[in-house]
Amino acid sequence: MLFMGAISISACTDMLTEKPENTYEKDGYFIREENAEMAVIGTYEGLTEDYNLWGADDIYYSTRVQNDNAKDAIFSYIMTPANQIVNTAWKAKYKTLNRANYTIEGIQGMDGYRNNEILQSYVAEAMFIRAMVSFDLVRMWGDVPYATEYSKSYEATYKPRTDRELIYDRIISDLTFAKQHLAWGTASSSPERATQGAARALLMRVLLQRTGYSLQMDGTLKRPDNDKRQEYFKAIIEEWKAFQEEGKFHGFYEDDANSYEALFKSFSGEILNNKESLFEIAFQYPNRKGSLGSIIGVQVAQAIVSGNEKNNVMGRASVQYRCLPEWGNFYEATDQRREVMVATHVWNWDKEKHTHVKKDISGYAFVGKWRREWMPLGYDELNATDVNFCYIRYAEVVLSAAEAYNELGETAKAWELINRVRDRAKATKLNAGNYNELMKAPQVLNLDFIDDSNEAGKIRTVLYWERAFELACEGVRKYDLIRWGILKEALQLIGSQTSVNTDRNTPFPAGNNFQSGKHELFPIPEDEMQVNYTLNGKNNPGY
DSSP states (O other), X not given: OHHHHHHHHHTTOSOOSXXXXXXOOHHHHTTSHHHHHHHHHHHHHGGGGSOSOOOOSSSEEESOOSOOSSHHHHHHTOOOTTOHHHHHHHHHHHHHHHHHHHHHHHHHTSTTGGGOHHHHHHHHHHHHHHHHHHHHHHHHHSSEEOOSSOOOSTGGGOOOEEOHHHHHHHHHHHHHHHHHHSOOOOTTOOTTSOOHHHHHHHHHHHHHHHXXXXXXXXXXEEOOOHHHHHHHHHHHHHHHHHHHHTOTTOOSOOOSSOHHHHXXXXXXXXXXXXXXXXXXXXXXXXXXXXXXXXXXSSOBOOOOOOGGGGGGSOOOBOOOEEEOXXXXXXSOTTOHHHHHHEEOEEEEEETTTTEEEEXXXXXXXXXXXXXXXXXXXXXXXXXXXXXXXXXXXXXXXXXXHHHHHHHTTOHHHHHHHHHHHHHHTTOOOOOTTTHHHHSSTTTSOOOTTSOOSSHHHHHHHHHHHHHHHXXXXXXXXXXXXXXXXOHHHHHHHHHHHOHHHHHTTOSOOHHHHOOTTTXXXXXXXXXXXXXXXXXXXXXXXXX
16 A cells, blocks of 8 residues: 555646546546545655654764765764765655645545545544644744645745744644544554544643743744743643543553553564554664664674575674663662663674574663564564554653643642653652652763752653653753753753763764854755745755
């Protein structure tokens, strides 16, 4: 279906003078429900193009610090408008946005749409995807060119910047429609398709980001006034209540032995987890090759085998990114998340035994959430995996609700929700009484940039650590630190403490390179600046 949907959408361009027989014109395509669904599936396909966990945060890093004009430069905060990964991501976002616009317009124009709940649910899925990529555009680039109409030509895409607050309004409108027209997840639903739970969870993430700081075009970090922030926090609580009252199917992954480890083993094992996993971006070789467990994961040497033996060995993991080893000390010893997140072993190839052999390491660590050792043996391509990216899951929903309750003055409720997450991980329950023991040095680093002189401040400090412990390397950490207004401080703190900077010739330079008022946003790509005359040659601050 992904392939067919991709074909149907790619056929939508008006730039060809001759059209093959297997393409469709827009007016002649949206005539049946199955065509509408195929268009939606093609829109999902666009999500796979650039979700490679853009970190550049205080948890994991690239071991290469040169300006490669690609990902390494992003992790080291030395990227320029000529960065090709930034350019690729920009194009992918707009391509998917245009696909979503095309699909929404096409389905809404079908006969009987207003009374057809199935067609309305397809539009809701497309609006969920449009909200996803619109949110990415805002938090990656700030005020950007934006449209919710299908662009039939390149010229039509050349638009001036739209204020991000207006884009946020559209995102919320799309997600409101989505949650109204999508069903809640059930035991038979798939997290690869949007559900009401996915829409509500994404709305909570969007609202939380909107409460915080963002870099403005004048180079300053600003956040909404207190009344607006309170409005957004209250809206987050309403979404949380909906999970409690209507979305009761969703919750933590259930496994008697070790639920947190079992959850991530199931991701690597290509098992769909529709209870905790609210939405996953699907990867499947050969059309959409994944990288989880390969470029990020535990290092695995290439097996020296003949072609007919490859089904009995692990694929290679030439890991490009590592976890800062200090995070292994920040977790409590009883916290099951530590052994999942911070991996201190590799798999070498033993020629004599003709098998992979596990070897413990010291002084450095890998991101262990996705691993070849948890995947079925064998591989279709040596460096690719079929592991889905879990875009958003239930644990984040709980922690987001905890943050909203805290900011509304309901600290007891915030502690309760934080401890729901910690209970699953077998970590000690937190309260004001044991705060100093568990949230201060030597257990973790002292955070001089967060005022913890009152209970609300203590909970903010707890969330700084707890959201990292739970959600590390899942695509949210950098944006948490930005909305809290402390990304530079966090990078410099860990950079001054990590052994990789004292023992390994500074392979984590992010804190030294980061410039406030610049690096909270990506540069608009050089290619876009050259062709989009409506931008008037003005890039994002500092570029």
